[in-house]
Amino acid sequence: MKYLTTIGLEVHVQLKTRSKMFCGCPTGPGAPPNTQVCPVCLGYPGTLPVMNGEAIRLTVMTGLMLGCAISPYSKFDRKNYFYPDMPKNYQISQFDKPLCLGGSVEIDAGGGAVKAVRLTRIHLEEDVGKCIHQARRSGVDFNRAGVPLMEIVTEPDMETPDEAFAFLLALKQMLLYLGVSDCNLEEGNLRCDVNCSVRPEGQAELGTKVEIKNMNTFKGVHVALQYELDRQLEAVRTGERIVQETRRWEPEAGATAPMRSKEQAHDYRYFPEPDLMPVVLPPAQVEAWRAALPELPRQKRERFAAQYGIPEYDARVLAAQKAVADYFDEAARGASNPKLISNWVMTEMLRRLAEREMDIRDCKVTPAALRELAALAEIQAINSNTAKEVFAILFEQGGDPAAVVRERGWGQNSDGDAIGALADRVIAENAKSADDYRRGKEAALKFLIGQVMRLSQGKANPQMATEKLVQRLGRPGGTG
Amino acid sequence: MGSLNTLTVRQAVDHLEQGACSSEELVRDLLSARTALDGTIQGYLQMDGERALAEARHADADRKKGRRGRLLGVPLAVKDILNVTGQACRCGSRILDGYTAPYDATAIARLRAEGAIFVGRTNMDEFGMGSSTENSAFGPTRNPWNSACVPGGSSGGSAAVVAADMALAALGSDTGGSVRQPAAFCGCTGLKPSYGRVSRYGLVAYASSLDQIGPLTKDVDDAALLLGVMAGPDPRDSSSVEALVEDYAAACGSDLKGMKLGLPRDYFVKGLEPAVEAAIRAAIERCRELGAEVVEVSLPHTSVAIPTYYIVATAEASANLARFDGVRYGFRAEGAEDVLEVYAKTRAQGFGPEVKRRIILGTYVLSGGYHDAYYVRAQKVRTLIRRDFEDAFKTCDAILAPVAPTAAYRLGEKMADPLQMYLGDIFTVPASLAGICGLSVPCGFTPAGLPVGLQVLGPAFGESRVLRVGSAYQKSTDWHRRRPALAAEGGR
Ligand SMILES: [Zn+2]
DSSP states (O other): OOEEEEEEEEEEEEOOOSBOSSSSOBOOSOOOTTSSOOTTTTTOTTOOOOOOHHHHHHHHHHHHHTTOEEOSEEOOEEEEOOOTTOSSSEEEEOSSSOSEEOOEEEEEOSTTOEEEEEEEEEEEEEOOOEEEEOSSOEEEEOTTTTOEEEEEEEOSOBOSHHHHHHHHHHHHHHHHHHTSOOOOTTTTSEEEEEEEEEEETTOOSOOOOEEEEEEOOHHHHHHHHHHHHHHHHHHHHTTOOOOOEEEEEETTTTEEEEEEEGGGOOOOOOEEOTTSOOEEOOHHHHHHHHHTOOOOHHHHHHHHHHHHOOOHHHHHHHHHSHHHHHHHHHHHTTOSOHHHHHHHIIIIIHHHHHHHTOOGGGOSSOHHHHHHHHHHHHTTSSOHHHHHHHHHHHHHHOOOHHHHHHHHTOOOBOOHHHHHHHHHHHHHHTHHHHHHHHTTOHHHHHHHHHHHHHHTTTOBOHHHHHHHHHHHHSSOOSOO | OOOGGGOOHHHHHHHHHHTSSOHHHHHHHHHHHHHHHHHHHOOEEEOOHHHHHHHHHHHHHHHHTTOOOTTTTOEEEEETTBOOTTSBOOTTOGGGTTOBOOSOOHHHHHHHHTTOEEEEEEOOSGGGOOSSSTTOTTOOOOBTTBTTBOOOSSSHHHHHHHHTTSOSOEEEEESSSTTHHHHHHHTOEEEEOOTTTBOOTTBOOSSTTTOEEEEEESSHHHHHHHHHHHBSOBTTBTTOOOOOOOOHHHHOOSOOTTOEEEEEGGGSOTTSOHHHHHHHHHHHHHHHHTTOEEEEEOOTTGGGHHHHHHHHHHHHHHHHGGGOSSSSSSOOOSOOSSHHHHHHHHHHHHSOHHHHHHHHHHHHHHSTTTHIIIIIHHHHHHHHHHHHHHHHHHHOSEEEEESSSSSOOBTTTTTTOHHHHHHTTTTTHHHHHHTOEEEEEEEEEOTTSOEEEEEEEEOTTOHHHHHHHHHHHHHTOOGGGOOOHHHHHHTO
């Protein structure tokens, strides 16, 4: 029998706000434990939360970008459970009235196909602290407690680990586009819970759902899903019953292990947070935010093709990542031939960045430098091989391309008299090849051009060398 | 001078401004009154005399330097549930042993900005859960009128120290009657402002949607003065409201001409002690004489207010008190092997029986399968109770009612039967659920010599109205000036 696999994700995104969700404490990473805390985020007796409006705005902007319906009325709830990293032993979250409903994310489903993964909802909640276990005791760092988290919940629309991976990449790309999160995985800016199940082909309802909690790398999600779906497929093939449960991914073992079953599941006893007023968003506010949405990948793609006259494919590649798109946009603006800029970015630039696993924002070749380099090559001040070498130098050291060419004496020679003299010398020294060409042997000309280039140490303008040789040999050879 | 402790806040302010006494002298008299009386009453949990005197001298020095302030140098007592920087704040509980407040509650900060000093912390039912102050982990407070009786609660310590002239005035908090009822039992004035009128920031939460800070004072004018300083929106409390803060002192007039006062027939029912009813009826007559028109009103959902309150309040409390886990501050039990044991032992040893009862009740009403039957339904009933009052205030300006069905009862009398204790809140809880304001003023005594309180209820943010009624009533009566014999002895 054939089996279908189904995957849904809950992604927690740390929002890029200056202060925490309910107090004025900073949110930056790397501070010593418990130095970004105050009575409010430590849950001291008598303190009250006050909503950070920026967290609401960023969540709604995300919802608008992903095509969600924005709730005109939304509220916060207390989610009750005990854990040492929770200052109040309840988490302020949103239960039945989230800020955003619906929406979708387009993913690359392989082979150029595009698939829309539907979203269930996006809500806002506060992060918890972090337990630090030492040999004989444990401590808690509350720096992260109260940092705003946006939870994006998908429908079970993905079918393979590849699709889940593609979803996470696409989502991250969109979030970076909007600038709502740094999406820094090392710092835990993006974490997710994975739901998956298997069912026989032809069966309508989904199989028993298993949740894998707290994944913090995209690759981890991929391998954990591969393992877990294989485990479930093996189980159903051998007639074993799959239990609804929460599991954890253990990277060392390369396996998932049970955490708790449905019977042990928490009863969170949600109830409306009495310390916060409901969030009422007037349509005018939502529309103002919608109007402030930045240009998104699809719009950028279309604009690049129209404005710079580059092919659809190039536009898609360049628009995929916001940083690359911004770089290209800046370099291409004012360039005489944007297509050349696009070629440079898509080939040399992306290849070298990939080799070094570098971000384009850290690249030493400035957009202005790239534009100048492309121009030098276009007017044939340098030949194309030299241009690549200049790029390599700029990539390592930065600087001005014209200066690099000058300092190294790499300027292309387009002096007609000098190249004419070289042509004379080559014809005199290679009479046989000259005759061959005159008799119609096309390949002979290429050899002669090569000799001119050799004598000029590669600096001669190849087109001019060709012209001078043909002039002197009397009649054009071949059909071109 | 020797009897500055008997002054009202306004009298003390006048004395201080005219140089008739210093803040230091005021505090000294309070300290002697406490020494004389509090061994019996046990109204204070803590009073650092040296520190209080130092702050008083500081205020006196400030005055010499030209500083002004509506309460400059006025000593106030504070219920143990409000955070005052540098002071313990134990909420009448063992679980906050060792906790020192690192910040001022907003109400405290506003009073401090006007020059008030905070001289002592008063006893209370643990976390505000109780109506007799017998649920304090530090032993009960006794009623100054009869030390065999309870002072009411949960702000029983605050009411007792004001009634016994061990304080000029005190702050309390009212969740289901915790300011109004002890004020009635001890014969002082107590005001529960409308929900949102005074910032809750720094008030340790029992039931967040009900809690309000309120003053316990010797007369209505003092309540108006303290409310005027504390009231108004606070950016640290999202539930505080922008509604206009009126000139409450100016609202305190001397007649009731043109006012319509409502009598809820649902409050004059079986179970109302005859002596209490007689005192209330006489007070109503007096209001009529002062020019008010008295009309009957109906509050039909009164009978379901108690169960509604015990669902809403305990549900919120079960979450609010979850933070007391021994991890970050306060008491932590010894000998726990893992974190679950830290929680279990700390909470088992740190909380008293009534707090545990309410946490369990609140956890139960929110739990899966019961949530809709209890919590959701209680919220609906709460809406009905709110509407009762909205409808009633369409036909009257304020409502007159008893504060409690009985006067103070004897210690231990109701401890064995929590339900009986809960029913004592029948006349105060509806106003709390509706979020409206209420004032308790002394209006007589039972034959046993125990005070009776008249409750004046007003619409949300209608504090001016209840203060006007209370003030006019007090200007034509002297119940509020009577002092227990115990206090008189102590004044020597
Ligand atoms: Zn903080």
